[in-house]
Amino acid sequence: MAVGPVAAAARERLNDALAWAAALPILLLPVSNPDLFWHLSTASRIVSHGSLPRDDYLSFTRLGAPWVDFEWLVQLIFFGFHEPLGWAGLWALKILLLLVAAAAVWALAGLHAGGLARRLCLLFWAALSLPRAELKPELFSVILFSVELWALEAHRLGALRLPEPGWTALLSLAFFAFWANLHPGFPMGLALIAAYAAGRDRESLLRLGPAFACGLAGTLLNPYGTGLYVVLADHARWFGVLSRRILEWTPPQLSNPMVWPLAALAAAVLAAWLLRWRAAGRPPAPHLLCAVVLGLQGLAVSRRQGAYFVPVGLLCLMESYARLKEAGLPALRPGLRRGLAAAACALYAVYVGALALPRLQAPRAADYDYMPAAAADFIGRNLDVLGHRRIFNEWGWGGYLSYRFEPDIRVFMDGRYLFHPLLAEADAAQADPVKWQGLLDKYGVEWALIGNFNQPVTVVELLGGGRVRRTRPPHLSVYMPANRWALVHQDPLALIYARRGTLPEAWLARHEVRYEWRRP
Numbered sequence: 001m002a003v004g005p006v007a008a009a010a011r012e013r014l015n016d017a018l019a020w021a022a023a024l025p026i027l028l029l030p031v032s033n034p035d036l037f038w039h040l041s042t043a044s045r046i047v048s049h050g051s052l053p054r055d056d057y058l059s060f061t062r063l064g065a066p067w068v069d070f071e072w073l074v075q076l077i078f079f080g081f082h083e084p085l086g087w088a089g090l091w092a093l094k095i096l097l098l099l100v101a102a103a104a105v106w107a108l109a110g111l112h113a114g115g116l117a118r119r120l121c122l123l124f125w126a127a128l129s130l131p132r133a134e135l136k137p138e139l140f141s142v143i144l145f146s147v148e149l150w151a152l153e154a155h156r157l158g159a160l161r162l163p164e165p166g167w168t169a170l171l172s173l174a175f176f177a178f179w180a181n182l183h184p185g186f187p188m189g190l191a192l193i194a195a196y197a198a199g200r201d202r203e204s205l206l207r208l209g210p211a212f213a214c215g216l217a218g219t220l221l222n223p224y225g226t227g228l229y230v231v232l233a234d235h236a237r238w239f240g241v242l243s244r245r246i247l248e249w250t251p252p253q254l255s256n257p258m259v260w261p262l263a264a265l266a267a268a269v270l271a272a273w274l275l276r277w278r279a280a281g282r283p284p285a286p287h288l289l290c291a292v293v294l295g296l297q298g299l300a301v302s303r304r305q306g307a308y309f310v311p312v313g314l315l316c317l318m319e320s321y322a323r324l325k326e327a328g329l330p331a332l333r334p335g336l337r338r339g340l341a342a343a344a345c346a347l348y349a350v351y352v353g354a355l356a357l358p359r360l361q362a363p364r365a366a367d368y369d370y371m372p373a374a375a376a377d378f379i380g381r382n383l384d385v386l387g388h389r390r391i392f393n394e395w396g397w398g399g400y401l402s403y404r405f406e407p408d409i410r411v412f413m414d415g416r417y418l419f420h421p422l423l424a425e426a427d428a429a430q431a432d433p434v435k436w437q438g439l440l441d442k443y444g445v446e447w448a449l450i451g452n453f454n455q456p457v458t459v460v461e462l463l464g465g466g467r468v469r470r471t472r473p474p475h476l477s478v479y480m481p482a483n484r485w486a487l488v489h490q491d492p493l494a495l496i497y498a499r500r501g502t503l504p505e506a507w508l509a510r511h512e513v514r515y516e517w518r519r520p
Contacts (some may be wrong), residue, residue, distance in 0.1 A: 002137060005347040012115065015433060019119035022348070023126040025356045027098045029133045030367040035415045036078065038399030041406055043079030052223050058402045060410040061443060064419050068227040073181040074137040075245035091365035094135035097143065104146035106367050106498055108315050111153055112322040116142065116341055121314050123348045127261040127312045130355060138307065141185025147312040148189050151198045153315060156284065165207045172211035184228055186219050188283050188308050195289040231417055238420035243396065245423065248304045257355060263308050266295050267311045272320035280323040287316050371400045372494035373451055383408055395423055412443070431477045447498045452490065487513045
C-alpha cells in the first residue's frame with residue numbers, strides 16, 4: 001500500500017523521535033565525577049574573592065605553589081548550576097551538554113545521510129558515549145571539536161560558505177580564545193584545521209592557514225597566557241603516572257565491555273574505507289588524517305583521545321556510505337535492510353540494558369557512594385581536634401574533603417595537575433612499608449584518611465640458618481603499625497588513623513578501635 005508524502009514525513013519524524021528516546025538512558029546517568037568537588041570549591045572562591053586563583057590554597061603540601069586554573073570558566077558554569085539547584089542542577093547541565101554533543105553528531109551525519117543511517121549513527125554515538133557520559137570539563141572540548149568538525153566538513157562539501165579569510169581568521173581567534181578558557185582540549189581543534197587545510201585546494205589553504213594562525217594566537221588570550229602550554233607539557237611528562245591511576249588515560253582493553261563500541265567503530269571505519277576505496281576512490285584527506293591519528297591515539301595510547309575519534313569516525317562512516325550509494329553499490333533488499341537495522345537496535349538495547357540501566361534503577365542526580373561520607377561525618381564531629389592538622393588522604397578524595405572542610409582542613413593532594421609528582425612519590429612509597437612511613441614522616445602527617453583495603457600482604461622474615469618464615473598479616477597492620485598509629489574510625493569504605501603522640505591522648509583513648517593480629 002502506497003504511503004503519501006505527508007504520512008511518510010510523519011513516520012520519519014516519529015522514527016527520529018524514537019531514536020532520540022533510545023539515547024535517553026545514556027543522557028540520564030547520574031553525575032559521579034570526583035573532580036567536581038574541587039571545581040566547585042574553586043568556583044566558590046573565585047566568586048567570593050572576585051579574582052582567579054594564582055597559587056594553591058587547598059593543600060598543605062603545595063600551599064602557595066603557582067597554579068594555572070585552566071578550567072576556571074567551566075568551574076563558574078558548574079557553580080552557576082549547582083548554587084541554586086544543587087546536584088540536580090549539575091545533572092541537568094550534564095544532560096543539556098550531552099544533548100548538544102548528540103545534536104552535533106546528528107548534524108554531522110546529516111551532511112551525508114539521512115533516515116535510517118542517521119538514526120543508527122545516533123544510537124552508535126550513544127553506545128560510544130557510555131564510558132564518558134559524565135559531567136567533565138572535557139565535555140565542552142568534545143562539543144566544540146564536533147561543532148568545528150561540522151563547519152569544516154560543511155565548507156568542504158559546499159554546504160556552508162565561510163566568511164572572507166580575514167573574517168574567518170577573526171572568528172577563529174574568538175573561537176579558540178573561548179575554548180582555551182574552558183578546557184585545554186583546544187590543540188585537537190587546531191589539529192582539525194590543519195588536517196582540513198592539508199592536501200586541499202589553494203583557496204582552502206589561504207582561508208584556513210590564517211584561521212590556524214589566529215586560532216593559535218587566540219589560545220593565548222587567557223588569564224594565564226602561555227601557562228596553559230606549561231600545563232599540557234606537565235600532563236605529557238607525568239602520563240605514565242596518570243595512566244596507572246586513571247582508567248581513561250590507559251589504552252582500551254577488550255576485556256572491558258565499555259570499550260567494545262570504540263573498537264567496533266574503528267573496525268567499521270576500516271571496513272567502510274576498504275569498500276569505498278575500491279568502489280568510489282580514496283576517502284577525503286582530512287578524514288584520513290583525523291581518523292588515523294585520533295584512532296591510533298584512542299586505541300593504542302589513551303581512551304581519553306577516543307572521545308575525539310568518535311565524531312570523526314562516525315563522519316567517516318556516513319561519508320563512505322553516501323559515496324558507496326552514489327557509486328551504485330547494490331542496495332539491500334528492504335526485508336534484509338529492516339532485519340539488519342532491527343538486529344543493530346536489539347544489540348544496542350542489550351548493551352545499554354546491561355551497562356546503563358542498572359545505574360538508573362534508583363533515579364538520582366549524583367552517585368557518590370565511593371566518596372568517604374561516613375568518615376567525613378566523623379571528621380566533622382571532631383573538627384576541633386582534626387582541623388588545621390596535617391592529613392594524608394587518598395588522591396581521589398582530596399577534592400571531596402576540600403569541598404566539605406576547607407579552610408579548616410588543607411588536603412595532602414587532590415585531582416589537580418599540581419600533585420602529579422607527589423602522586424608518583426606516594427605510589428612508590430606504597431610498595432614498601434618502610435618507604436611508606438618515610439613518606440608520612442617527611443610531610444609531618446598527623447592523621448590519615450585511607451581506603452579500607454586491608455587485604456593481606458606477604459612478609460618475609462629471615463630466622464637464621466638459612467631459614468625463612470613467610471606470613472600474611474593484614475596490610476594495615478604492616479603499613480600503619482599500632483605502636484605508631486591509632487585507628488580511630490572505620491567503615492566499609494574508609495579508615496582514619498591518628499599518629500600517637502601528636503593528638504590528645506584522651507581523645508585517642510575515647511575513639512581508638514582496638515584490633516589485634518596474631519601470627520599463625
